[in-house]
Amino acid sequence: MSALSESISQRMTLGYLRSHYGLKLVPNYAEEVTITSFVDDLASVRPGSLYLPFLRDIDTKTDQLRLALTEGSQGISDDTESSHAAETDLGDSHDAIDSMPGAEDVSNILRQAELRGAYAVLLPPEIAKRYSGELSIPALVGDLDAAKLGQVLSKAAGDPSASLAVFALVGEDTSAAAEQLADFLHTLGNPVGLLSKHKLTSLDRSLDMEVPLNMFDVQRALSVCLEDGAAAVVIAVDSASMQADALQGVHIDVLGVPAGQEQHSRAIGPVGRLHEMRHNRLNSVARHYGFALSSQLQVAHPSDMTDEIARQTMHSDDPSQTEELSLNIAMTMAAGVKRSHIRSALEASQELT
Incomplete structure (x- = not known):
């Protein structure tokens, strides 16, 4: 994994991420929750993490969902190791949901993130409709394309x-x-x-x-x-x-x-x-x-x-x-x-x- 957590320069609240990057927050009262690391692989999740299991592809022609649910993709915490997951390009949003691993598998991954101490999870709207009800931690709902995600990570690292x-x-x-x-x-x-x-x-x-x-x-x-x-x-x-x-x-x-x-x-x-x-x-x-x-x-x-x-x-x-x-x-x-x-x-x- 590659990560910024304890060494992260900018502490971000869920409310800040919601208001600055066009996301919705469920529930609303979780605005003051502070995120101390950004992670997109399950193995790197720790207390304080915002877990990003789904990332929107930057390619506007395909605008596909990119599923990064296998251990070995990247996150931001405080280690300088990096491991890379295989990426699966999916079709449009409806096909993406149907093409994902079974609901039980996705539910288990989100549950494991909670058990590892994730403070919140970022879910695309299509995925949130299906799984947000199973979460006991806050969810940011929306899409962070590559440009927005780069802005978030840069700010978190202190630019x-x-x-x-x-x-x-x-x-x-x-x-x-x-x-x-x-x-x-x-x-x-x-x-x-x-x-x-x-x-x-x-x-x-x-x-x-x-x-x-x-x-x-x-x-x-x-x-x-x-x-x-x-x-x-x-x-x-x-x-x-x-x-x-x-x-x-x-x-x-x-x-x-x-x-x-x-x-x-x-x-x-x-x-x-x-x-x-x-x-x-x-x-x-x-x-x-x-x-x-x-x-x-x-x-x-x-x-x-x-x-x-x-x-x-x-x-x-x-x-x-x-x-x-x-x-x-x-x-x-x-x-x-x-x-x-x-x-x-x-x-x-x-x-x-």
């Missing part, structure tokens, strides 16, 4: 990405590039976290999670990195590292596309000004992983200037290494690091090696 410099590398396989960028940021004197398929770290310690990460895992990892004193986090945004919607609720500061992943344009600037970027592809990637293309997001690519700095500070004739370093320089400059500081750090690093 860690807002306090970190978040760098994201987009492509088919960006783990190696992410590790190189993390090493580069470390060379510049930054304590760094890294989230990629090959390496999950908060500064020097490993995070015990399974990839690809989901949004529960990502918020937990960012929270741990912030608690450990990281100034920046590098995220490999590819299918082997991140699940769909994993970056819901995550504020990304700088986005980069490594060499070989997409044709580079020689510019750095706000998304709205980069007309030469392949916006359709970038928008598609953003929708898939759940991050926002806001005016504050910087998209960085190598320029003639960053190429020159890379060549001057490297003792290598390998053009691929120069291009990798040039992208790293471009991304750190997009984050506001001065060129003189980058050059000095690189020269000092070369002298040491």
Whole structure:
């Protein structure tokens, strides 16, 4: 499991969740009940949990119910382990109810959640009609799509990405590039976290999670990195590292596309000004992983200037290494690091090696 409970930064009441996310609360007098963890697998339920056994798929074309009732899907508590359940895509809401495990099985799962100490359960309206009468704990009724759930989890974790410099590398396989960028940021004197398929770290310690990460895992990892004193986090945004919607609720500061992943344009600037970027592809990637293309997001690519700095500070004739370093320089400059500081750090690093 991946979880925030004792370390959760924002205590939330059922009344807050009801009023801010368009949910109904049964019974109404349970508004002051405080939730201390968000969990979507039964094994992770503990006293204080809001149990989310059903989550609405973000895909508006299918708008299917996603059933996550088997032990091994993810939650938010205080461990950095993650296990993943098989997901069953169901049809429309009526077919979903008919296709679910038998009523006795679902009733038993909800009963077990109560026995484990769940303070409340979130149920879609169609499911609530059938099972809410069997509950002796409060029920929030409604649908949390991926965007809303990401907001909830981010707020519960204290919105860690807002306090970190978040760098994201987009492509088919960006783990190696992410590790190189993390090493580069470390060379510049930054304590760094890294989230990629090959390496999950908060500064020097490993995070015990399974990839690809989901949004529960990502918020937990960012929270741990912030608690450990990281100034920046590098995220490999590819299918082997991140699940769909994993970056819901995550504020990304700088986005980069490594060499070989997409044709580079020689510019750095706000998304709205980069007309030469392949916006359709970038928008598609953003929708898939759940991050926002806001005016504050910087998209960085190598320029003639960053190429020159890379060549001057490297003792290598390998053009691929120069291009990798040039992208790293471009991304750190997009984050506001001065060129003189980058050059000095690189020269000092070369002298040491």
